[in-house]
Amino acid sequence: LKQDSLNVDCAHLMQNALAGNRRALAKLLTIVENDEADGQIVLAQLFSHTGQAHIVGITGSPGSGKSTLVNSMVRELRKNDVKVAVVAVDPTSPFSGGALLGDRLRMRDLATDSGVFIRSMASRGDPGGVAHTTRGVVNVLDAVGFPIILVETVGAGQAQVEVAQVTHTVVLVEAPGMGDDIQALKAGMMEIADIVVVNKSDKPEAQRTVQAIRSVLMLHEQRMADEMNDVSPETINSHKAWSIPVLMTSAINGQGIPNLLKVMGEHQKYLLDSGLWQVVQRRHVRAEIEAWLQRKIQAWLQTQLGKQSLEAAVGLVLTGEQSPVSAAQDLFNKVIAGTKKI
Ligand SMILES: Nc1nc2c(ncn2[C@@H]2O[C@H](COP(=O)(O)OP(=O)(O)OP(=O)(O)O)[C@@H](O)[C@H]2O)c(=O)[nH]1
């Protein structure tokens, strides 16, 4: 990826985006999302500017109030003059189109605020998963200087869990009533949560939900203790494990939002002080390299194989001469042997 191989338009977009131009930023993100050759060069060139932002995932049960909460958080951050970017990920459900539109309307008065940038992302069956495309978008937003990036998952699905592969801090949002059978918690969401929020605390059952979640959490406290094993002793300044706080918010009237932001800041500080920040960064970079490698190998394999040899193998399987696994092994051997046109 040569520096000068970026076309002139793209280089201008990048300069303008780095200078704070929002339209240029939006166009740049489209290039990165579409994953064309230019997108890869943009990411390569911007990478040295990344690593500054606190990236926070907002995930949890559908309808628990994530979007309302994000809206409320953005307002509070802007009151304190903190710039913030929001990425809404994976609107694949047939309902989320409407939900997203609703989100946009709610955020309408924020659209003219140059300290806020909101981006909705469609999942497009990326072989590297939702996380891969999201990471590209987040990296660009980090590079252009947003100190906080909120990554909101929409509805239920894989994006909920994958958000942890892109973020430093995961906020799991639950709502009263939903917590009674604590489905989300059982489905492993607790494994990725750093902060649990019981939203809609204006509802009377909220306190009971908080209690139910606290008791489930006791069983998961081991997680951070295990994670500490990945950190070399000399980088650990504090051995105190993070104990997952359960907070109450009412996103519709802004209650508990300043406290949530405060606790997010405390989690960031905890990661930095304990050396876990580097562990997380390392994990992100490793996942990113792996995703690119996977994609490049897949593309290379396709050019090596060609459509005909694959179809020929299908034919052999259908006539009973080979099994799928032996056909795959044969193709693999031929590719490895360096056969150009099989
Ligand atoms: N009573 C009450 N209602 C809330 C609160 N926060 C959100 N809601 C309502 O809950 C509903 C769902 O809110 P959303 O913010 O769209 O929830 P979401 O989690 O983003 O939903 P999906 O994106 O579809 O998963 C809306 O009708 C909100 O007005 C709250 O604090 N209290």
Ligand SMILES: [Mg+2]
């Ligand atoms: Mg939403």
